Amino acid sequence: MAQDGESTAREPAQGTQVIDRAIFLLRSIAQSGGSARLTDLARAADLATPTARRILKRLVDHGMAGQDPETQRYHLGMLAYELGLAASHRVDVAARLKPLMQRLAELSGDTAYLVMRQDFEVVCIDRVEGNYPIKTLTLKVGDRYPLGITAGSLALLGALPKAEADAIVEANRTAYAERGHLTVEQLRDDLEKTRQRGYALRRDAITDGSIGIGLAVPNGSAPPYAAVSLAMVLERMTESRREQLLAMIRGELAALAGNDRT
Template identity: 30%
Template structure:
């Protein structure tokens, strides 16, 4: 299996355009890579079924497919989000003196892609790359809240609620009700779900396509999150998440459906 994957990657690499769109026949790819024609043909058929390559019906030659472009744009969006968000994260960190996180969605999970630790001695410090289901924690649930109802239902449909990585018991009914609250107030807040004794507040970040692509979050020890602090932090998190969204080209045209 590893050998087939390696060959598939080599084929994709040889089809990468060099200044202009590049098309190659099965024979040309076989000659270029020193692979048997039958192997190249078989791998191209598999790549074509999944959208990674496309065949020109007239010339019968192959080029990279739209699926490769899709993954490229997803990576570009993630890099752009991190670059644009960093100055706003630093300002939010200075104002709250708590840990600040930037999260994005990858399929059914939320992933931290950047963070700034609190300068205080007592703090939480989660690693970049931490993954949790979209229904666990404020940073993830606020993303889930602004996905379509169809996507929400699909994500929550087959969850084994007895095996969720949450420190408190969750259920589909509880999550759906909380998503309504989140959309009504514009931010999510959870306590003791992902990490014991901590509270997190997250606000959604939207792209130029008016879709949610991530979240901005403030988190720290629950004992410091008094009602007054929660109100202040929620305002600040929403403010800076909105600023990031505007930098990404969001036009305040989000509609949940």
């Protein structure tokens, strides 16, 4: 029989696990296009079907999810929509930066990406393709990656206080190996170079033969939560072109900051 202290110690862990599973199920519903079967959700979450059903029922009860009475498929609920509206000041960053993204893609000819931080990860919230024939389509809108794997997310990580960034790197140790074929030691070396340069240069972390250059979007005196990057085939990133791209991105971000103040 467990002692009281042991029981108390287990309860927070069990509660955290349920929250993790619930969040994963909500993400899976969203990624499914907004309508998902119970069996598919259970499989994606590596849960027994009855366990997934119980969690989904509580999400439905609280309005975070809904279930079609005819098809029995799950969709996001009204509470999820309401919470999304409450966070819309950040989501609106995609619309606000759309002209900048289009200019970067047009001027460079390469693919421009906009990512936004979500805890220890980033989400791609916009992608604009340039006119160069060979496309580097590393991310699509909605993709999530641990902070540090992509050029934009590495720029965000480098803009954080060192202690916070180091804690994120350690927390993502397994994710780096699984999602970007990186070791923590490699990432820490990249992170230090990013701090020294003031921008991120990321090579081949997701797509072989590609390279990206990224900068965090200034956020006044607060830490940045968004970053822009350009991705291209490796041969296009000569030293002189890197300096040209860097000057172009910095110029566009400076112009954006100036417009925000007016």
